[in-house]
Amino acid sequence: MTQKRKIKLGFILHGVGRTWDDWRHPERNVRASTNFPLYRKQAQLAEKGKFDFLFVADSLSINEKSSPHYLNRFEPLTVLSALAAVTDHIGLVGTLSVSYTEPFNVARQFASLDHISHGRAGWNVVTSWLSDTAANFGRKEHPAHSERYRIAAEHLETVQGLWDSWEDDALVGDKASGVFVNPEKLHRLDHAGTHFQVRGPLNIDRSPQGQPVIFQAGASETGRDFAARHAEAVFCGPADLEEARLYYADLKSRAHKLGRKDDLPFILPGAAPIVGLTEEDAEARYQELVALTSIDTGLGFLSRSFNDHDFRKYDLDEPFPEVEHIGNESNQSASQRILKRVRKDNLSIRQIALELATPRGDFVGTPTQVADALQNWFESGGSDGFVLFEPLPGQLDLFVQHVVPILQERGLFRQDYEHETFRENLGLSIPVNRYAVGRKQAG
Amino acid sequence: MTQKRKIKLGFILHGVGRTWDDWRHPERNVRASTNFPLYRKQAQLAEKGKFDFLFVADSLSINEKSSPHYLNRFEPLTVLSALAAVTDHIGLVGTLSVSYTEPFNVARQFASLDHISHGRAGWNVVTSWLSDTAANFGRKEHPAHSERYRIAAEHLETVQGLWDSWEDDALVGDKASGVFVNPEKLHRLDHAGTHFQVRGPLNIDRSPQGQPVIFQAGASETGRDFAARHAEAVFCGPADLEEARLYYADLKSRAHKLGRKDDLPFILPGAAPIVGLTEEDAEARYQELVALTSIDTGLGFLSRSFNDHDFRKYDLDEPFPEVEHIGNESNQSASQRILKRVRKDNLSIRQIALELATPRGDFVGTPTQVADALQNWFESGGSDGFVLFEPLPGQLDLFVQHVVPILQERGLFRQDYEHETFRENLGLSIPVNRYAVGRKQAG
Known part of the structure; x- marks a missing residue:
């Protein structure tokens, strides 16, 4: 008997808000975007709700016209590492751009986060060749669109190669003989590509997940192909269910054509539920949001x-x-x-x-109405789950208290975390190290 | 009445050990270097002992000949961010190289750590142009020695400039008027130098310390000049008190000649105390260490x-x-x-x-003998404090239980943390933002 397909749920930590004017809500802390106690509280609440993961978005430049939630924000790797220390089960997904980072540094930071969190790291791979951003990194020009994704693919493959530097049993630590490491199981990558040349090995041993989970958010043609080929989960922003279905079908088909047999990537649209205890309550809360705009x-x-x-x-x-x-x-x-x-x-x-x-979306209503709408998207080819925003203060709490139990009763969502790692809780297996694969094939 | 000069104490988190063979001690966890619960335990113990800071060293390449504590290690920014979430008062100093990092990314990560920790971040600025390291970052050659420090200085000044992007009161957050930020107090750096071109502003608001504390470890001529000019604290490794005094006098004199009037940088030699309850006990512990080698x-x-x-x-x-x-x-x-x-x-x-x-050093003995030796270095021009290693498991605990109280009784060490931030606990003030200085002078 195969296990029933379950909804994947992520929660995006967005500080002062999701849209330009959310921060004006009377209960919003205007310094929320750099308030760690608030991040901790939300993270622990999402974990209480058995969410699969927390998500921290990113951007690399601002100007006078930037939205409040862009202007001021934590750097993702640092805040996720801090959250790793105060949570136990929830995945920790951070956006990091390939454009102005070295694969060796990226590989290390995510491997380190994966160790700190005992196997809960995920990387949302993005490119960020905007001219405003380039000016923060000493670049005047940026590569053509298709070239960007070739760079991104090579960067990602280099990072994933470095994550395999240490085989599972490379660290021997035999005190009697004095052998700390087995040099035959510690590998140089010797990557010599078009855009990157990286020798390795990485100076941190194999992390609990082996390979942190790869997220992406491809929207353009090349972006979709990149996601279809490389991602294990995709965060997208369809305007409605119709658009979600088209995107879902398109991305799964691309992945299938590229030879993926695992029905990946998971497609996870953003959703901003507004839960009320009655329909009127929900509508009043939505209007409260509109009034801020x-x-x-x-x-x-x-x-x-x-x-x-x-x-x-x-x-x-x-x-x-x-x-x-x-x-x-x-x-x-x-x-x-x-x-x-x-x-x-x-x-x-x-x-x-x-x-x-102030997009209203399909998810304004009573707990049952919101659960129905999520189920409808999930069961009608619109999604494999959702990345939830919190459009109004207190909504995450309402969702965890009232919507999660309904999804659980319907068998659509986990009762509890069943595994140690984020990857396994998503239903994915821990990849076998590429060098161990080689050895097995040779043996 | 001026306050009595106090010893500054740091603790270096070094995982499996300080030297090549420490990891063979029966009580060492051979996976200590990526064991977060152990790091947390040591951090909380050092905080119980009222230490000024934790220190995480770094390196960017390994090979078969590398020492066990180099082979496998946490990345500093991630592990310090995690420790920020489980400590309240102790400073968090991380090594990060200027060689293969972008000033914008470095400025963000430390500013983010400073927010997460409510003002406890410190950056140990290093250069790392070794050929082995270059191979991990796609470089075949590395700049000449003097050039490296010019690059380092420009990198550091760029980072420090970005840290001033937001004046203290730039984030207005006036919900009634809808004004989130005062654009006149949000500044582009517009740095256009020899090695870096960075526009700014930084996308994170001014952190509690304004400027995280700058550490350095200059040993060569150019390294000493760099430390004398830029550092607020210097971590050094003199072999004995005589060498420590020469280094101390030299660095303070260089700083003075460069016009610094604050008697900075603090000079903090590494020390590896072995505390025993009797002289025989201490000697037996030292011999235990020698026997591992x-x-x-x-x-x-x-x-x-x-x-x-x-x-x-x-x-x-x-x-x-x-x-x-x-x-x-x-x-x-x-x-x-x-x-x-x-x-x-x-x-x-x-x-x-x-x-x-297995260097023995001056710090093997009873709690009183160890306190005497530390006091002697501190009072005879050898140091402003120490960065302590833990040469044998359990030594930090012994030091906190038995040596710290003696130093406190003698008035040489704090009874408790007196301020919110690392900088203030060190006796340094929070720097005024450069743009606010300009405004004050003009006013």
Whole structure:
């Protein structure tokens, strides 16, 4: 009998908020983004709810126009290491860019986190060749889009190679003979590639997971191929279930064509549930969120999807203007989606702007309604689970208290952690070291 | 009335051991170097002893000949972040090389650690342009010695500049008006130097210390000048009190000539106390350590100080041979010191080899004898404090239980932590942000 497929749940620690104006909520600490006690509290709450993992996003540059949750943030590896010391079971996934880091340093930091946490590290692999970011790293130009992913793939493969430096039994530690390490089981990588040349071995022994779990968030064509080939889980941001299903089917199909037989990667859309004890309570909480949103923020979102078009020149409460011809080329799907939404309910500029800044999504309702919606996405080809945001203070607590037990009753979510490592709790096995594989084949 | 000068105490977390053979002690865990519970236990014990700081050393390459405590180790920033979550007062000093890191990443990780720990971060600035290390970072060559320190200085100054990106009151967080940040108090660094070009601002707000504490370990001429100019504390390894005094006087004089008026940097020699409840007990513990040492390890040390001369061709129990002419040029002081020591007691090759591998130092004895020796170094111009190693399991516990109270009784060491931050506990003030200084002068 095969085990029933379970929903994977992650929680994203985002400090002051998920959107531009969340920080204005009366109960938000405006310094939340660098407040470790708050991070610890949320992490322990998510662990109480048996979540699979915590997720820390990242970015590498700011300017005057940056959103509050971008302006000020913990560096992911440091805060995840600190959280490792105050949690026991939950996975710890951090974003780290391949663009301005050395594979040797990246491999070490994640291997170290994996040791500290007894096997709970995950790496969300991103590239970050934006011109603003380049200026923080002494670069004036950045490589072409397709080239970026070739660099990313080589960086990742180098890191994964370094993680195999030590075979499981390389550290002998025989006090009588004085043999500390078996040199035959300690391997140089000798990677000599196009973008990286790294000798190895890594100066930290094999970590409990062997290979920390690989996350990715591919959206473009090359990004999707990268995710399909390399990721074990993908964090994505579909606007609705229809878009989620298309993305899900596309990514699984790409992975299958690339020869993956494990039905990976897991597809995990972001979700921002607003749980109320009644429908009215939930709606009131959502409206509380909407009320925080300034029209400036909304117009900013709108404008970015229409090639920076200035919508202030219209009466904001009149019907939406004819702007089909100014859709942003690099963001065509966003402008199309907005126009479709506007036409459906004949929205004004103000209405669509505020809605964009405060997306409602499918997950506003009573605990049962939220559980139903999550189950629907999960069972109808929309997702393998979710990465949850906390759109309002207190929502994680409500979710853990009221939604998790429903999912558990339905057999859709774990009753407790069943394994030691993040990888095993996800249902993945610990990979055999590449050099041990070679030895087994030769033997 | 000025406060009495106090001894500064650090504890170095070194996993399996301080020397090549310590790991063979029956009570050592051979996996100590990646055992977080052990690190936590030592950290909490040092904090119970009111130590100023924990210290984590580092290196960036290994080979078959590397010592066990080099082969396998935590990455410093990750393990210090984890320790930040399970301690409350003790400083957290980590080694990080400027050679293969980006100033923006380094500034972020230490600022993040400083936030997580509520003001307890310290950076031990090192350069690491060894050819073995270069091979792990895609470099075939490394810059000339003097050039390395110019790069190090520019890297450090860039990091320190980024730490001032946010003035103390840049994060406004006014919920009513919707103003999150005051753009006039958020600064680009716009550093355009010889080796680094970094725009800024840093994407994390000003940390509790403003500027994490800077450590260094300069030994060469250029290294000493770098330490004298930039460091707030220096970790050094003099062989005896005489050498310590010379180093102390030299470094303080260099700092003074460079215009520093604060009597910094603090000079902190390494020390490896072996405390026994009686003299016999202490001696027996030291002999226990000597007994762990293999003659191979000792000959390795000896050979490295004499240009890799092969001492196995002599009878190891005969008097030391005439080898004055083969002193290692890059390590002249070490070979001179060995010859002086050999002549003093007419030692055999075996005797000096084992002694080199297991240096006895001045700190073997009863709690009172060890306290006396520390006080003597501290009061006779040898040091401002010490970085303690734990040469045998259980020694930190003995030191905290028996030596610390004596130092406290004598008024040489704190009774309790008096401030929030590491910097203030060291007796240093929180630096005023460079942009606020400018504003004050203009006002």
